[in-house]
Amino acid sequence: MTTQNKRYRRPRWHISQFKVEEVEGKVRFHDLFLPIALMRAIQEVGYEYASPIQAMTLPYSLAGYDLIGKAQTGTGKTAAFLITVITDLLEHRLEEQYSGEPRALILAPTRELALQIAEDATALTKFSRLKVVSAVGGMDLEKQQKQLAEQRCDILVATPGRLIDLMNRKSVFLDQIELLVIDEADRMLDMGFIPDIKTIVRAAPRNENRQTLMFSATFSPDILNLVDRWTNDPVRVEVEPKIKTSDDVEQHVYLVSADEKYQVLKRIVSEEEADRVMVFANRRDIVRDLAEKLKADGINCQVLSGEVPQNKRVRTLDGFKEGKFSVLVATDVAGRGIHIDGVSHVVNYTLPEDAEDYVHRIGRTGRAGKKGVSISFACEDDSFQIPAIEEYIKAKINVEQVPAAWVSDEAFIDAIAQRKLDAEEAEATAAVEAESAGEVAETVTTEDNSAEQNNAAADEVVxxxxxxxxxxxxxxxxxxxxxxxxxxxxxxxxxxxxxxxxxxxxxxxxxxxxxxxxxxx
Structure with missing residues (x-):
């Protein structure tokens, strides 16, 4: 065989290429004996050590136990159940599989969260042949039907309403489900999805013939009642952080009147440090009005709420991630399960009615080890919610006066002028220091040259x-x-x-x- 015709195979990836030091008190993914294709994907996404919820749940879920986990958003629970699902599917392959028959079903309460889970699942199945399909409302139904009909579906990530629609159209059959994951069960309950989930669970195999994983931020009596009905002798794991808010988020709550709110918001989003800002409000009409005012004042922003069509919501999120606009005004539909790196500020234009939503909102900033700023407005209409938030986050909230530069036009202009003056002074000081350093260097060089010339003259023979x-x-x-x-x-x-x-x-x-x-x- 000639050299020209010889074909070289790319060397296969080996676990030795993924080196993670053993650290006392931490669990490495190496210690869980996961499939090699999954370990390669874990290395690529940058995981090294399991988070507390992962370290506590994976030994049981990988062993096949049903499990209920109590954990907040951002604790790593998504990766915990995805690693379990992917490992099971890779270790128990099917000889024959039909279209429209997923092996694992993951239910999420919102479209954004479902799409985020599907994105994470796609990343973790990159080096395997497992197929991930998402089915959410507000997007092209026929396209989803075609996707389910034309290719194998191993992992289906869905919202309850769209899944029942597909079931009614005979596009999805749940009789081959091996793993069922119900994420944010408390949110499902609050949003009224429990009747839909009951219909879905009845279409799946019986409890003893499938593995069920449920995750919730709270274990209310209603949630525990559903656990008894949908799981089989589950392992119960609770991860309750002592401090629910990140140390990387600098929190401020300002006492401001309703009339001053917009003026202050406009000043905040105009600050140089406000690189990417998420503004939260409780109602769709408030979000709409804010976006219209900001656009009228020349601030590039977009809206994210339940009334926005799903395909546009996806484009909006992608545009915000890519930096096409700097301000995203949203309801709590964007508060949970959406991972956007680089958000510098979160502004609570209205304080949330649920203390837990406060944590989810401000958790959009201060991510990936970067610092973030959370600013909340407390006016006469919603300041009474502060005690409930303090009790939930186990920390005292100091209510501050709004900086004068954010309220008064004159103070704002003075602040800008002072900032410009400070910058000019800093630039001038730097220039003087640079010039002084140059003169010193020139003097030293001249003296050195003179000394050299004198020495040369002394040594010179005429x-x-x-x-x-x-x-x-x-x-x-x-x-x-x-x-x-x-x-x-x-x-x-x-x-x-x-x-x-x-x-x-x-x-x-x-x-x-x-x-x-x-x-x-």
Missing amino acids: GEISSIEIAETEEGPEIEVEVTVVEDEIEGDAVEAEQAELALESAEAANNAEESSSKNA
Whole structure:
């Protein structure tokens, strides 16, 4: 076989390429003996150590136990159940599988959360042949039907309403479900989805013939009642953070009147530090009005609420992630389960009615190790909600006065002028320091050059005497000295003076020698 025809295979990935040091008190994903294709994807997404909810749930869920987990958004529970689902499907392959028959079903209360879970699942199945399909309302139904009909579906991520629609159209069959995941069960309950989920669960295999994982932020009596009905002897895991808000989020609550709110908001989003801002309000009409006012004032913003069509909501989120506009005004539909890196500020234009939503809102900033700022407005209409928020986050909230520059036009102009003046002074100071440093360097260089020149002059040889002739004349002896110059290019008065001085010294020496000779004679 010639070299030209020889085909080289890309070397296979090996677990040795994924090095994570053992740390006491932390669980590495290496320690869980996961499939090699999943480990490669885990390395690519940047996971190294399991979060507390992952470390507590995975040993049981990977062993096949039903499980209920109590955990907040942002604790890593999505990866916890996805790793369980993917591992089970990779280790128990089917010889034959039909279209429209998913092996794992993940239910989420909102479209955004379902799409986020599907995105995460796609990343973790990148190096396997598992297929992930999302089915959510507000998007092209026929396209979803076609996707389910034309390809295998291993993991189906869906919202309850759209899934029942597809079931009624005979596009999805749940009789082959091996794993059922119900995420944010408390939210499902609040949004009235429980009747739909009951219909879905009845279409799936019985409890003892499937593995069920449920996650909720709270374990209310209603949730525990559903757990008893939908799971089989589950393991119960609770992860309750002592501090529910991140240390990376700088929190401010300002006492502001209803009339001042918009003026203050406009100033906040106009700050240089406000690189990417999410503004939350409780109602759709408030969100609409805010966006219209901000646009009228020349601020590039978009709206995200339940009344926005789903395809437009997806485009809006993508545009915000890509930095096409700087301000996103949203209801709590964007407060949960949406991961957007680089959000510098979160503004609660109205305080949420549920203290838990406060945590979800401000959790959109201060992500991935970066610092963030949360600003909440407390006016006469909603300031009474502060005690409930304090109790929930287990921390005292200090209500502050609004900075004068955000309320008064004159103060705002003065603040901008002062900021400009400070910048100019800092620039001038830097220029003076740079110039001073340059002068010092030039002085040192000049002194060094002078020293070198002096040393060179001291060491330089001008010439040497090649011969001396003495002739007797009537007026006395006449002396002629011949000097050979070493460097032809030496010029100037200093050289000539030095040559003359040498000649004179030589002549005097010869004259003295002649007189001494005459006396002796």
